[in-house]
Amino acid sequence: VERLLADLGRLCRARLIGPCASVSLLGRNIRAILHRLGDALELFEEQKIYLVSQAANDLNFTFVIDEKQGERLVQQLHDLLIRAAANDPVMGPTWEQLYAPVQAGAGPVPRWWRAKRDVLLRMAREHEAAYIYDGETIERRVAELRRMQSVDRVLYSVKANPHAGILQRVFSGGIGLECVSRGELEHVISCLRGIGREQILFTPNFAPRHEYEFALQQGVWVTLDNIHPLREWSELFKDREVFVRVDTGHGRGHHDHVRTAGVRTKFGVPLFELDELARLAQASKVKIVGLHAHTGSGIFNARNWTETADILTGLRQRFPDVRVVDVGGGLGIPERPGQLALDLPALDAALAQVRQQHPGVEIWLEPGRYIVAEAGVLLAQVTQLKGKGDVRYVGVATGMNSLIRPALYGAHHEIVNLTRIDEPASVMVDIVGPICESADQLGNDRLLPPTREGDVLLIANTGAYGHAMSSNYNLRAPAPEFLI
Ligand code: LLP
Numbered sequence: 001v002e003r004l005l006a007d008l009g010r011l012c013r014a015r016l017i018g019p020c021a022s023v024s025l026l027g028r029n030i031r032a033i034l035h036r037l038g039d040a041l042e043l044f045e046e047q048k049i050y051l052v053s054q055a056a057n058d059l060n061f062t063f064v065i066d067e068k069q070g071e072r073l074v075q076q077l078h079d080l081l082i083r084a085a086a087n088d089p090v091m092g093p094t095w096e097q098l099y100a101p102v103q104a105g106a107g108p109v110p111r112w113w114r115a116k117r118d119v120l121l122r123m124a125r126e127h128e129a130a131y132i133y134d135g136e137t138i139e140r141r142v143a144e145l146r147r148m149q150s151v152d153r154v155l156y157s158v159k160a161n162p163h164a165g166i167l168q169r170v171f172s173g174g175i176g177l178e179c180v181s182r183g184e185l186e187h188v189i190s191c192l193r194g195i196g197r198e199q200i201l202f203t204p205n206f207a208p209r210h211e212y213e214f215a216l217q218q219g220v221w222v223t224l225d226n227i228h229p230l231r232e233w234s235e236l237f238k239d240r241e242v243f244v245r246v247d248t249g250h251g252r253g254h255h256d257h258v259r260t261a262g263v264r265t266k267f268g269v270p271l272f273e274l275d276e277l278a279r280l281a282q283a284s285k286v287k288i289v290g291l292h293a294h295t296g297s298g299i300f301n302a303r304n305w306t307e308t309a310d311i312l313t314g315l316r317q318r319f320p321d322v323r324v325v326d327v328g329g330g331l332g333i334p335e336r337p338g339q340l341a342l343d344l345p346a347l348d349a350a351l352a353q354v355r356q357q358h359p360g361v362e363i364w365l366e367p368g369r370y371i372v373a374e375a376g377v378l379l380a381q382v383t384q385l386k387g388k389g390d391v392r393y394v395g396v397a398t399g400m401n402s403l404i405r406p407a408l409y410g411a412h413h414e415i416v417n418l419t420r421i422d423e424p425a426s427v428m429v430d431i432v433g434p435i436c437e438s439a440d441q442l443g444n445d446r447l448l449p450p451t452r453e454g455d456v457l458l459i460a461n462t463g464a465y466g467h468a469m470s471s472n473y474n475l476r477a478p479a480p481e482f483l484i
Contacts, residue, residue, distance in 0.1 A: 017050060021070030024062040025077065031058050033081065035255065035410060039301075040076040044069075112137050113377050113458060117418060119484065120379060124418070124456040129380040129398035129479035131467050133161075135169055137375035138463075142173035144344060145367065150351035152362035155201055157329045158184045160368025160464040161376070164191040165483040170371060171195065178329075178366040180204055182211045185218065201326070201366070203245060203292065205267055209233055216240065223292050225268050227277050234284035243290035243326065244269055244277065244319075248311045252304050253296025253330060255409040261295040268293065278318055288319045290364075294328030297369065300340070302347040304330065305365070309354040313361060324362045327351075331370035335412045335461060342370070369464040376463020378403055378479060379418065382455045383434065392429045394451050399433010399440040402470050402478040403462055407439035414460040415443045423449035431457065435474050 001016065008014035025033070031054065041049075044065070051064035065073060112134045113120060123130055145154045155178040156170045162184065171177065171192050176199040179185045185202060189195065200220040204211055212229060213236060215222050224230060225245035230237060247268030251259030260267045269277055281288055291312040295304055305327045312325040334341050351363055380396035387393070405411035415431055417423075425447035433440045442459055451457075470478030 019067040020050060020064050021067045021073075022062055022064045023070060023073050023077070024060050025081075026060050029058055030054070030061045032410075034061070036080060037077075038256075039252070040073065040080050111460075112375075113418075113460070114421070116484070117421065120377070120458070121418060121456060123482060124379040124381060127379075127480060129378065129396070129402060131402070131462065131479050131481040132377050132379060133163065133166060133372070133463055133481065133483045134375045135165070135483055138166060138169050138372060139173060141371045141375070142170055142175055145365070145371070146174055148344065148348040148351075148365070150348050150355050150363055151365045152324075153364045155326075155364060155366040156371055157366050157368030158188060159468060161372045161466070161468050162187055163467070163481055163483060166372060167191045171199075175371075176200060178203055178368075179220075181207065182214050185215060185220065189218070201243065201364075203243075203294075209236070212236055221290065223290070227269060227273055227280055230277070230280040230284060230286065234280070234286075237284055237286045239285050241287045241289040241321075243292050243324070244288050245292045245294070246271070246274070246312065246315070248293045248295060248308055250307070251296050252299045252301075254298030254332065254411070257409060258297040259295070260297075261293065274315065274318060287321045289321050290324035290326060291315055291319065291322050292326040292328065294330060294366070297330045298332040299330045300332045300342050302343065302350045305347060306350045306354055309351060309363065313354065313358045316358070316361070323360065324364055325358075326364040326366060329365070329367040329369070331365075331367045333369060333373045333461060333464075335414070371464075373461050373464035376461070376466055378413075378459040378462040378466060380433075380457050380459065380479070382451055382453055382457060384453065385451065392427060394429045394431050394448065394457070396431060396433060396442070396457055398476070398479050399435040399442060400437065401433070401435055401473045401476045403442060403459060403466050404469050404471070405462075405465060406442055407437070408469075413443065413462060415446050415448070416458050416460070417448050417451050417455050418458040419455040420449040420451070425449050427451070431459075434476065 005014050005016060047066060047069050049063055049065055053062045120132060123132060153176055155176040157178045159180055167188060168191065177188045178201045179188055180203055188200060197219040198221065201223060202215040202220050203223040205225050212222060216236060221243055223243040223245050245268045247261050247270045249262055249271065251261040251265055253259045259265065293308045293312060295308060308327045309325055316322045332342055355363055380398050382394055383397050384395040385393065400407045406413065427448055427450055428445055429448055430441060431443040431446060433442060467478060467481050
């Protein structure tokens with residue numbers, strides 16, 4: 001090393017760093033997991049990564065870091081990649097899964113669609129593609145959330161799935177509604193006749209002035225996520241009680257597109273603007289009664305919501321009228337087989353502690369996905385089969401026009417051949433739709449039983465952000481929806 005340093009010293013300034021550790025991830029197609037490493041690498045916001053290298057054969061990915069950080073990184077990576085893939089055929093179940101007692105309410109929802117397979121197959125015969133929502137699964141999730149002792153009010157985030165029947169089930173289960181546009185407000189008000197307007201929270205982002213006017217006329221709770229409305233349209237808000245969405249600075253979630261806090265995102269009033277916000281509110285006689293933050297979507301760590309609650313409750317000194325702290329939504333659901341579910345009782349217990357420290361403050365939670373994702377499946381008939389190179393394609397009657405999540409986020413949805421559910425899954429295929437884009441893929445490298453034209457594939461966990469984000473692209477109507 002000394003001689004190397006001397007040699008290099010003739011060409012540049014060479015310095016020896018260390019002690020270092022090198023941590024390598026090994027596996028086929030390792031690049032495909034890079035987007036999942038975000039949480040593990042958060043540690044390195046303050047610590048250095050000296051070197052990152054990726055083998056050209058895409059088999060290994062290596063970090064060189066300070067030796068004393070090595071163990072922590074390995075642990076984080078294990079938590080993220082290995083625990084999360086518990087029933088993976090290579091890794092097998094985790095120690096916790098084998099030996100830890102199962103906590104009530106913490107496990108994944110049993111697969112309702114297996115029990116209701118005959119009904120689904122009948123429906124799939126009449127429609128070449130269809131979204132089916134299971135009312136009982138929604139009710140189960142609603143009841144689970146309502147059992148949380150620490151949460152004073154649960155609001156359903158309508159954007160996840162605005163189906164009228166779902167809104168009615170959720171609302172009759174005792175849950176309020178969170179809306180982000182005039183369209184959602186009007187839809188909720190027309191679907192839920194007689195709904196108390198205090199049950200609705202409006203949380204728009206960069207919406208035009210007339211949407212705030214409409215919301216205020218309706219008497220729903222209005223959230224400001226920027227100081228612009230107070231600075232420019234203060235007369236609208238004079239003598240009103242409002243909520244303010246705060247950017248707590250830390251975004252989390254399953255993909256960059258859904259992380260909604262931090263400087264690179266457009267949401268919320270940043271902490272450094274809060275003094276100005278307080279001044280503007282005082283000048284226009286606006287009472288800030290609620291503080292709100294939503295850091296992202298698809299999160300499994302209870303700390304996300306307790307940290308948010310800590311930050312928001314910590315701001316009460318500056319905003320003494322605050323009586324509600326809304327910690328947002330974002331509750332993740334397991335997507336890959338064996339992935340551990342969010343531990344809702346643990347989240348409840350952690351939030352209860354915050355509440356104990358801050359008597360007189362209500363805690364609100366606004367999940368979307370958690371309530372509807374697992375209740376929905378997309379059924380699609382197989383149209384054509386193809387083999388090209390070493391890839392086999394199974395084509396189905398709908399694609400990214402019905403479900404854009406795989407194309408947009410690389411999201412994983414379990415896919416089974418419902419017609420042949422008990423046959424061994426022995427063929428590796430890509431499942432694609434009929435849309436003219438290479439991104440029109442619903443799943444890659446999936447094992448299915450040998451599949452034929454006319455079989456029905458089931459794409460699971462599509463109740464949230466499925467139909468809600470669909471389009472008529474290629475003038476192909478998205479799959480119709482049915483609530484059973
Ligand atoms: N509250 C606010 C202010 C939100 O912006 C959102 C979601 C929620 C609550 C509900 O989040 P959830 O509990 O559903 O995670 N299209 C993406 C998700 C986008 C979420 C946008 N905001 C996806 O398919 O994963």
